[in-house]
Each structure stands twice: as C-alpha cells, then as structure tokens.
Amino acid sequence: MIHMVKLCVGVSTVEELESYRDQRAHWWGADYGEDVHVHRTRMMPKRGAEMEGQGSIYWVMSGSICCRQPILRLAPYTDAEGKDYCDIIMSPDIVRTVPYPKRPFQGWRYLRVEDAPPDLEAGANENSAEIAAELARMGLI
Template sequence: MHIIKLCVGVSSVDELIEWREMRRSQGFARDDGNNVHRTRMMPKRADEIVGQGSLFWVMAGAVRCRQLIVGLEAATDSEGKSCCDIILDPNVIRTSPYPRRPFQGWRYLDPKDAPSDLATGSDDQLPPEGMAEDLARLGLI
C-alpha cells in the first residue's frame, strides 16, 4: 500500500530535491539521512506501508515522483497536537506523470493504481519533464 499527497509550494521534482538539500544543509536532516514529512493523521494501515510502500508526490496537477516510506512515527507538533512523521528514504524516484486533481491531506494509493517509475533512455538520461507528460498523455509510458 502507498500514500499519495500534494507537494504544496513545489512545482517540479528538481525543486523538491533542491528544497530537501537546502533543509539538510540547514541542519534539518535526521541523523540517519532520511527525510521527514509531518502530517496530521497516522495511517491505520501502517503495517502495509512501512518498508514496502512509497509516498507519491503530486506537483503541478500530476503525480511526478515518489519516495520510499521507511517509517511512520507518532509525534507532537508545536501546539501539543498529535501528528505523524513520515520517514522517507532521501532518494527521489521520478514516475510517469499521472494527472491528479487537488485534495486535502493524504490518501491511500493501491499499488495497482500507482504510476510506474520513469524509465531512463539508453544513455541513462530521463526524458525532459514536458516530454514525459506528452508521452504519458499518448499512453507511451
């Protein structure tokens, strides 16, 4: 089982990667190198997610990438409210662009409905983002 969530304030995969690197350089990284994303609700299906699921990020109206979920930890925010820290592998894996309308919070994403990882070309290069969208729209990726 996976989770899908809007990546608010980020419009591209490169921007997400840059933002994560900036936060890490500012000392906001975990000692184990993993990323943390805080959300309000703890998934009830945690045992189906941790170690086998990913957080799929929606940016600019489409799912564009994912990060493996390595842990879910109960936490408390600055106002004393309970929340959940989603512990993410730092590697960002680009996916085939898949259109998705805005929604609040996060949702479960069944593996059969998850977009596939974006394959690299024969030169180990990913297609440009615009080209990947065009190929996905044509059903070629």
C-alpha cells in the same frame, strides 16, 4: 502493501524538491540522526503497517504525480500544544515516475499498487518526463 499520494505544496518541480529535501527535517525539529527526508502530516495512517518499509509516497506537483520516495517508517509526534502528528520518514532518494494527472485534494490518500504510475527508466531527463506525460494524457501508457 499500499502507497500514499500527497500534494507537494509549494513545490512545482522535482528539482525543487531535491534542492531542499535535506533541510526539511530541521524545519520541525524532526532530526532522526540519519540521512532521511521527513514530512510531517496531521493524521497517522490507519494502514501504516502496510506502508512502512514497503510503500512509497507519490508526490503531486503542478497537477501530476511526478515522483515518489520510499517510506521507511512512520513516527508519532506530539507538539508543545499537545497536537498529534505523524512524521513520514522517507528515503532521501527521489524516483521519477511517469507523470500521471491528479486533481487537487486535501491531506493525503492511499494509492493502490496497481494504480501507481511506473517509474521512469534510469537516466530519463526532463524531455523524457514531458513525453511520458503526454503519452499518459493520451491513454497510451
């Protein structure tokens, strides 16, 4: 199993991501007829079989990995101009993680299971995330 890490461009908080996740699929005409969150990216992952139904996409916001969404499957998409894309079809559930600093990068990267930040406990709030982020920066978690 492998995960994916990607910048959540134009989104600075988990709450902002939650506020529009249901609309996103319709922006590209990628309506899969079910309650999913869809993100379109340029390249199909070569290790996609290791992600589908097993891995998650870890979102980087404001310089930190903040949350993840389970990847249900990957679907090829070709636009009217013949360009190929990959639709990442995810669970609409957004799971907060211990914030881990992550420098900017383009596209997406693979994230090994052992390098993925742990989930925050259920019921954790904004203060819990800030405290966890500070502990992570100090190397204590």
